[in-house]
Amino acid sequence: MKFQELILKRQSVRKYIDKPIEEEKLMRCIEAARLAPSASNSQPWKFIVIDDPELKDKVARETFSTIVNFNKFVLQAPVIIAITLEKPPVINRIGGRIKKRSWKLIDLGIAAEHFCLQATEEGLGTCMLGWYNEKKIKELLDIPIKKDLTLLISLGHFNEDYKLRNKIRKPLEEMCSFNKY
């Protein structure tokens, strides 16, 4: 599959069918994330796979919003991935401080997207989740209090009739310019 085809196929999947994730597929997604590039190869991430059904349901419920009715679909996903931000090596932290810049969230985004693109190639659906009760999920997963739980990804199979949506994006002229802002 051409990379552009993969990009067009990857979309947030918010409806999963009742089918477990094949271990080899899951591990290829993790491997894609493991191989992701990062600033000075710092790899500032940890991926926690939540596939224990009872625990997974508990985590899913902590992604629901009490304000608006969303994220309910997460309960259907057989697997949830929780990604924590890990401390980059000292050299990056010094460099980042000099330049007043932090690369670790950029790195984490790359690794998460590697995971999702590999899942797309495996025929699986994912949805990155930024809204959840961090405190509660950290308790459920024994994540140290000082760690930053940065992103969740739901993972599951979807029905053949799940619709591939067109990508609505800013036009090229708005997101790109030449030699001048």
Add this chain to the structure above:
Amino acid sequence: MKFQELILKRQSVRKYIDKPIEEEKLMRCIEAARLAPSASNSQPWKFIVIDDPELKDKVARETFSTIVNFNKFVLQAPVIIAITLEKPPVINRIGGRIKKRSWKLIDLGIAAEHFCLQATEEGLGTCMLGWYNEKKIKELLDIPIKKDLTLLISLGHFNEDYKLRNKIRKPLEEMCSFNKY
């Protein structure tokens, strides 16, 4: 090409040959970035293509370090991409404030990696650069003072004998766990 093959091929290329970038290849890389997913589809990025030789050289020189001898290779690249962080829509900023979380750097990382992976498929080499004189480059590109110039990417052709390096990464057990941190 399988996605894993693409991942293994993508590496920081720090030596370029004297050959211009084909426009259609460049535009496919931009398109891959344009199609990247982001929190609530906010697309908080702008890509500035620097291909004017004189300007490009000036920008390249602002990536050099005076402390240690690095980034000199950037001068060989026929194109440099500068990526600025753009304000996400209000809804994301409110959500981010409630959750004390910012998704925009994650989003920018994803878009930048889409660019680099597409470049890899095109047979081009890239290197993400986090070290540069932000103030000077913003002046050179007329980037408004309040904007955050977050990342540069060098882009160029490389010689056939440029070596594909093995990826050195943390072992799986260190970056991944099941149902518990």
